Amino acid sequence: MTTTAACIEATSAGADLTKGTVTRRDLRADDCLIEIRWSGICHSDIHTVNGDWPHDNFPMAPGHEIIGTVRDTGADVTRYSVGDIVGIGCMVDSCGECASCTAGEENYCLNGMTGTYNSVDRHDGSITQGGYSTHIVCREDFLIRMPEVAGGLDSERMAAMTPLLCAGITTYSPLKHWGVGPGSRVAVVGMGGLGHVAVKIATALGAEVTVFSHGLSKEDDGLRFGASSYVATGGDAADTFHKAHADEFDLILNTVSAALPIHRYISMLAPDGTLVMLGLPPEGMNIRANQLTGRRRSVAGSNIGGIAQTQEMIDFCAEHGITAEIELIAADGVNDAYRRVLGSEVRYRAVIDANTI
Template sequence: MKTLGYAAHSADSALVPYHFERRDLRSNDVAIEILYSGVCHSDLHTVNGDWGPQPYPLVPGHEIVGVVTSIGSDVTKYNVGDRVAVGCMVDSCMECDQCSHGEEQYCRNGMTPTYGAPDRQTGDITQGGYSKHIVVREEFVLSVPENMDMSKTAPILCAGITTFSPLRTWNVGEGSRVAVIGLGGLGHMAVKLAVAMGAEVTVISRTKKKEAEAVAIGAKKILASTDAEEMKASASSFDLIVDTAPVKHDLNIYTPLLDVDGTLVIVGQIGLMDEPLTIPLVMGRRRVAGSLIGGIKETQEVLDFCAKHDVYPECEMINIDQINTAFERLAQGDLAHRFVIDMASLSAE
């Protein structure tokens, strides 16, 4: 299938229009016309080569919403015209213990990311959602509930599931005391989801300049990490801290905020400073954990949860030719919303 996308051709080049081929449908494949593609901070890091060499040319995008245009002969879950979505992965071994209980992101043999990775059968490099079409294995396609606004759904496929999964894993519910470090694309979704689950939520940021935004989406307040007295007064205040900060930072600032048996869970790709963590962890039986997106079953669960509770990311709609400007804005600051590309804007290329 011939299609058109926007690709980076090197770590220091802008994204430009790129004509390429999608694979022919296998028997278990679903072909999708992409209507909306979310812009994730990890897209920027990846195309810039921040996380290592990349197989350019590279079409990023792993927050994908669209409609089914054709299906393989063995597909049973989807029909032409269905509203569907694709997230951060498009394949896994489907045989190991992790895949068997719905944790494909931890596949023992390695899951296949939506872009920048070799296809498990052909070795061709996967290309992402900044394009008009995509072909994906049936098991890695999600259903978009009929009542959902598709123009606001795409970021749930990464920012949503990445924050929903630890909230579920650590049993957040009525009465839970949750803090969220950072109010960017991930952080604002963590706040919205935790509030919808019944938690009391505090945002932790360097300053209080985003306090009005935090309160508007359900947070109780912002705690300024640079205010030593306020941080000291907030010791042992939280059951769970969701760390979404995308830059290097010292966890020693935050771990004393955990109550006994509290957990700080890292969901962002960050570099941590080398100061020892042991004293605040040992003295309070605290934990530092990590979490990587979520499995397909859980991703469907967050879509259904957001539809039921009317939870959407804050979205700024852009045309595809604005993507390089959007990347510049992402690099300059941690925006409290997500960019979403209206892929109809690609048709004129």
């Protein structure tokens, strides 16, 4: 039977979020009903709610960083049982048949993966509703098994793993794809919700990590997270920061969703180096071809990761003690958290206590 769940929802673009309800579908044979405990706030939630990425799917419950407990299962579910602690990331379905899906890269489904919220359910045409809610229904194939931690589901450590279901896989996937390991020289541009996790994961993989950030206010944190150096790119350094790092990095992860002088970052790539776009600036990029041909450099993009790789990432982070740095908030603090994220005041990810919805 359907489940009516309390939620936090956006009723129109740019409006404050309010409490409401969503109806979760009847369980299909391969579905699990999840009681949500923690839900992270991603910057993409804010872009979607504010209409920066235009759509008309209101009212809408955002949220694609979710941890909770299995409360019911469909008839054909075999991998999970009632009581299991699971995570849900940015997608809840895909076609399962295309070359990308059969390769375990559902995130690149050639027929379009189904996002956790603000996406069209490929079975019934409804709009998916996300994790700012008390319950959610998801196919078992898109669930992530969460590791055991002291204190279980209610521990702050489990809460701090919630953002890994987006920020973790978004940074882990390109680090693995481009073969980062001991001896790799990695730069992370921006040290917000994505960037701070990238520093931790790249360090754990054995890389030498440098952070490039507008200012030095987060330098102590960056070094504590494992970076070997931290470089300011704003103010008096704006035109010169790159010169001391020419031809240095094997991989640069750009986590910033604002326009940057991209040619300066390309100049810091070593021969065969790659600059990977993770942030989504609305402006186009002006790339000088001779910067690429002269060193056989590349500019690339990466979008989360497949389910198997997301499970690999969670297990890797658990093994290495990696979590996000978080602020726990109650449901009635969501609008203030949005404003503080936009003001770069949250260090470094806000997580909603779903018990307060």
